[in-house]
Amino acid sequence: MNTTPHAAQSDRARVAIVTGASRGIGAAIAQRLAADGFAVVVNYASSPAEADALVAQLNANGGRAIAVQADVASADAVRRMFDVAEQELGKVDVLVNNAGILKTVPLADTSDALFDRTFAINVRGTFNTLREAADRMNDGGRIVNFSSTTLALNMPGYAIYNATKAAVESFTHVFAKELRGRNITVNAVAPGPIATSLFLDGKTDEQVQTFAKMPPLQRLGQPDDIASVVSFLAGADAGWVNGQVLRANGGLA
Numbered sequence: 501m502n503t504t505p506h507a508a509q510s511d512r513a514r515v516a517i518v519t520g521a522s523r524g525i526g527a528a529i530a531q532r533l534a535a536d537g538f539a540v541v542v543n544y545a546s547s548p549a550e551a552d553a554l555v556a557q558l559n560a561n562g563g564r565a566i567a568v569q570a571d572v573a574s575a576d577a578v579r580r581m582f583d584v585a586e587q588e589l590g591k592v593d594v595l596v597n598n599a600g601i602l603k604t605v606p607l608a609d610t611s612d613a614l615f616d617r618t619f620a621i622n623v624r625g626t627f628n629t630l631r632e633a634a635d636r637m638n639d640g641g642r643i644v645n646f647s648s649t650t651l652a653l654n655m656p657g658y659a660i661y662n663a664t665k666a667a668v669e670s671f672t673h674v675f676a677k678e679l680r681g682r683n684i685t686v687n688a689v690a691p692g693p694i695a696t697s698l699f700l701d702g703k704t705d706e707q708v709q710t711f712a713k714m715p716p717l718q719r720l721g722q723p724d725d726i727a728s729v730v731s732f733l734a735g736a737d738a739g740w741v742n743g744q745v746l747r748a749n750g751g752l753a
Contacts (some may be wrong), residue, residue: 503595505546506574508548512537512539512589512590512722513537513538513539513564513589513590514537514539514593514594515538515539515540515541515585515589515590515591515592515593515594516530516533516538516539516540516541516590516592516593516594516595516596517540517541517543517581517585517594517595517629518530518533518540518541518542518543518596518598518732519543519544519570519572519596519597519598519599519625519629520538520543520544520545520581520598520599520600521541521544521551521554521596522542522544522547522550522551522554522567523547523550523554523664523696523697524694524696524698524723525598525691525694525696525698525723525726525727526542526543526596526598526599527550527554527723528723528727529543529567529598529727529730529731530542530554530558530721531557531558531594531727532724532727532728532730532731533594533596533727533730533731533734534536534558534561534563534564534565535563536731536734536735537579538593538594538724538734539563539564539565539589539590540563540564540565540566541565541566541567541568541584541585541589541592542554542555542558542565542566542567542583543568543569543570543572543581543599543628544567544568544569544570545569545570545571545572545599546569548567548569551567551569551692552567552592553623554567554658555567558613560568562664564589564670566584566585566588566589566615568581568584568585571621571623571625572599572621572624572625572628572629573598573620573621573625573628574628575628575631575632578625578629578632579632581634582632582636583649586636588672591637591638591729592633592636592637592638592641593637593638593640593641594641594642594643594644594734595629595630595633595642595643595644595743596601596643596644596646596730597625597626597629597643597644597645597646597652597668598646599621599625599626600621600622600646600664600698601617601618601621601622601654601698602661602698602699603618603661603702604658604661604702605657605660606657606659607635607659607660610659610660611656613658613742614651614660618660618661618664619660619663619664622661622664622665622667622668623664623667623668623693626635626645626668626671627671630643630645630671630675630686632676633668634678634679636644637684639672639682639683639684640682640683640684641682641684641685642684642685642687642734642735642738643675643684643685643686643732644687644688644689644730644733644734645668645669645671645672645686645687645688645689646665646668646688646689646690646691647665647668647669647688647689647690648661648662648665648690649690649691649692649747649749649752649753650662650665651665651666651669651690652690653752653753665690668688669688669690672686672687672688672743672744672745673743675690676743677715677743685733685738685739685741685742685743686743687738687742687743687744687745687746688739688740688744688746689726689729689730689733689743689745689746689748690745690746690747690748690749691725691726691748691749692714692715692721692722692749692750692752692753693711693712693714693715693720693721693749693752694720694721694722694723694725694747695720695721695722695723697724699711705713708720714752715749715751715752716750716751716752717750717751719750721748721749721750725748726748729746729748733746
């Protein structure tokens, strides 16, 4: 039986699923894990051109990657994603739950539709992949969920988003214990402000500069900053890190 993600698994590469991987932080994670030797499932919801371009790049660089469309809010779609991963690449060793949406709106102004969609992707999406991974991931695997440093800041406009990330952190702490005996670690990364469209869209230059000055390191994070943290948590050196939330935010909180 395999006991670490680096254990020999016949003649195949270790397999990683990265949700929401067609751009931004997800794409940087897919690139880093491919460089680390993983065969990568580039999951996307609605951006096939971007996902296909990333897969072509990874394969051209000597990696092994496939693009798989799946709305993580759908349990059936998540099940099919795991099916394709197993059929094309092999049983999954690493799951990175990067897919998420963020729209800052005061709680009193939040529509039912926005509330439902935010919870569907950020919470149900993580729930769906964790539940599927419980039965289908290799022993010795790694799960990396995504929270956010906004949870520690309590800024106006982030109530619904923060609520979804609080749920993800609870999943992380409990699921790590529920997988006892299988040597699977479950951790979360909580980025600070990262220079991606998810963060930048809808903000003025002044607002962006304000966020950039908040960390003691006085800059926005870059997608590669987070990809490096995920690489650590997905690798052998993090084998004793389990059930934790790593706040990768430049010292912001």
